[in-house]
Amino acid sequence: MIRRAKLREFRVVLYYVGLVVLSLAGLMLIPLFTALVRAEWGVAVDFIISAGIAATIGFLLLLQSPPGSKDLSWTLGMAAAALSWLVGMLVAAVPYYLSGHWGSYLDACFDVMSGFTTTGLVLVQDLDHLADGVNMWRHLITWLGGQGMVVLALTFFVRGLPGAFKWYVGEAKDERLRPNVIHTARAIWYISVTYLVVGTVVLWTVLMAEGLPPDRGLLHSIWLFMAAWSTGGFAPMSQNILYYHSLALEIATMVFFIIGSFNFNLHWAVWRQDPREIYRNLETVTFLTTTTLFTALASWELARTGVYPTAVTLFRKGYYSLISAHTTTGFMTTYARQFALEWGPLAMVAITAAMLFGGSASSTAGGFKAVRVGLAAKSILADIRKYLAPESAVVSEKFHMTRDAVLEDRLSRTALTIIVLYVLAWASLVAVTSVYAPRYGWSMPAMMFEAASAMGNVGLSAGITQPAMPAVVKVAYISGMWLGRLEFFSIFVLIGWLVRGWTSR
Helix, strand or coil: CHHHHHHHHHHHHHHHHHHHHHHHHHHCHHHHHHHHHCCCHHHHHHHHHHHHHHHHHHHHHHCCCCCCCCCCCHHHHHHHHHHHHHHHHHHHHHHHHHHCCCCCHHHHHHHHHHHHCCCCCCCCCCHHHCCHHHHHHHHHHHHHHHHCHHHHHHHHCCCCCCCHHHHHHCCCCCCCCCCCHHHHHHHHHHHHHHHHHHHHHHHHHHHHHCCCCHHHHHHHHHHHHHHHHCCCCCCCCCCHHHHHCCHHHHHHHHHHHHHHCCCHHHHHHHHHCCCCHHHHCHHHHHHHHHHHHHHHHHHHHHHHHCCCCCHHHHHHHHHHHHHHHHCCCCCCCCCHHHHHHHCCHHHHHHHHHHHHHCCCCCCCCCCCCHHHHHHHHHHHHHHHHHHHCCCCCCCCCEEECCCEEECCHHHHHHHHHHHHHHHHHHHHHHHHHHCCHHHHCCCHHHHHHHHHHHHCCCCCCCCCCCCCCCHHHHHHHHHHHHHHHHCCHHHHHHHHHHHHHHHCC
16 A cells, blocks of 8 residues: 555656656757757757657656646655756756767766756867757756746646645745746746846847857857856856957846846836835845955955956956856856966955855855845844843844745744755765865865855856766766755655655565
8 A cells, every 4th residue: 555655656746747858848949940040950850859859758757647646745746846857957968968069978967957057067078169059958958947947847838737836846936926836937937038038139239249240149149148147157158258358248247147146026026016125125135245245355355466457357357256156157257277276265265155155045046045144144133132132022033025024933944954054065065076186186275166166056167177077076066056956955855755665665
């Protein structure tokens, strides 16, 4: 009886995973169309094969669920969300591998997980000569990852599916822009597509002014906006943003990835309710505070050492990199090794901490999230006030997140737990990387920087992430990106559910 119940649960989870895989199959039609338009016939064949594989797997998984059993418990919803990302990674890596620009299927999976989690670390080889169809796929999965794969499936495939909200929460999202989770998913895409249109026009104008032909400028503007809005860090050229040598482009992308790092609830509130939410919100206040602190530390160190001698250079290299780190975007206006070789200890501490702190919750950004940093700070202040107040006094702390709320112990405990888990996971990545440090000559600051980039879903690199890095480190970074993006608990639930199912046999 127990084994039959567990098998039934497993088949229900596979049904939801199938919805995501089928969504990816449909999404592959966009790079297929791009390849056909650009006369990349071999790439078009690769995507036909890949879409066929994904569709076949998706339909087979949909057939697994027994009739009338598609409702989810919280356990199954979170397990389905976490497993969807793993299976989705394996499926989405097929066109990468077929292109011949990745040295192994593991490298292709690494870059897919980096895209899905909006990290931006890459193992692709000869990026400058990558086909337009494949580049479209790279940036599409980054844009998809920012919104969420479950959000995509809810938007296009699900109508009133039981348990949809539990599946949605398993992807580390809890915003309710609309009363119904299906309508919330569509509202998220409405926000993203609106910004996509506006952002593409702005970046296209800038790139054509810089001398790119209209067709190349259009493709690059679409890709760069997708990466900026999703705080993903992918770029169509190996030199990243440095390739364009454009101050106007750097300013435009900075505006877009800062906006992209904000909570979707905040976007909806500013659009539909009160624009003043942008400066009343706890997350934006916290983000501004920590940005000011990290900028002051990094700027003082960089100015003291004379790395960037002028204010303009300091802005374009130093400030841009730090904001790119803090929003977990990963766009780069420097070469990777410059962080390890030129930035001093204090500047490296500032940018590493910025990557771990991250952007807003329920956004495209990674890291601790500003709301948790703000709640932790308010909890400390509340405790200090309690000790200073008379014993009979009742001390409470409030915060504002589109509405006023009282800071409860449960919220403080959850925020601190997530922060501790991030730090422990980051330290584990550093430990794994350090095993190979003597062989590859990696310094401790560089390893701490790279681990923070992977764990915080950032994408800035100090030169460690390369195709030649050990497979163990690649797997560790994939795990770190996955854990960081889903914020641990759904993955812990998946592991616990699988272990419990196995032991019950």
